[in-house]
Amino acid sequence: MLKNNIIGRGMTAEVYEWDDGKVLKLYFEGFSEDIIKFEAHIGKLIFEAGISSPEVYGIVEVEGRLGIVFQRIHGQSMLKLIEKKPWKLAYYSRCMARMHAEMHLRSAGGLPDQKESFIKFINESSDLLCGKENVIINYLKNLPDGTSVCHGDFHPDNIIVADNKLVAIDWINVSSGNLFADVVRTCLMIGSPAMPPGSSKLSIIISKFAKKLICSFYLKEYLKCTKSNYESIDEWFLPVAAARLREKIPGEEKWLLRIIDERLKRL
Helix, strand or coil, X not given: CHHHHEEEECCCEEEEXXXXXXXXXXXXXXXXXXXXXXXXXXXXXXXXCCCCCCCEEEEEEECCEEEEEEECCCXXXXXXXXXXXXXXXXXXXXXXXXXXXXXXXXXXXXXXXXXXXXXXXXXXXXXXXXXXXXXXXXXXHCCCCCCEEECCCCCHHHEEEECCEEEECCXXXXXXXXXXXXXXXXXXXXXXXXXXXXXXHHHHHHHHHHHHHHHHHHHHHHHHHHCXXXXXXXXXXXXXXXXXXXXXXXXXXXXHHHXXXXXXXXX
């Protein structure tokens, strides 16, 4: 029965239609129950904080698998819209920045601590950092704290455009912390050199150019909205890049290590 109502499929779960105005994110067998409960709990906290996100209705078990019932958001991802209408790239990049700035005005209790998460992730990358992790962690500890809701995975493919309203999805990496660290995380995800296997040289060149444009428009608008300066953002590249290493995304390792080494030379 579920197979006839499938909407999408990812690495961890499938998404199905579920009652009126709802969807079921059904995780694959063997996926951690604790992580599923955590995502449901976090989703409720974020929605109750007044942030534009899907409402969470609860956890259900279907055919021996656990899933979360969410509010259904009718729309398309911002990434797909940019791909369909590349001439609107600047418009969507600015919309993304304004949404991020608005999100960072919010705070919510019960979220993971951003710095604690970064320290854990940096330590998990010690095999690649080869002793540099202690210097990076000490540097991180001296950076400004914060209480902003930080998405941790904020990029065009995690923003749904629904009737001219933007809705952020996939909150599993959320934390409470410094807004500028979250901005750097977004810049690194958008600017990543990672490409699908078999990509042509032309598609790589076009993608690289588009990513630079999105980052440029996004950053300029974000700084305008928050009345901030770029230096406040730039100081976060070192620890955020080091923390991202643990994700071992194909094509990123040398790029991230280069960013880390360049920032370490400035210390």
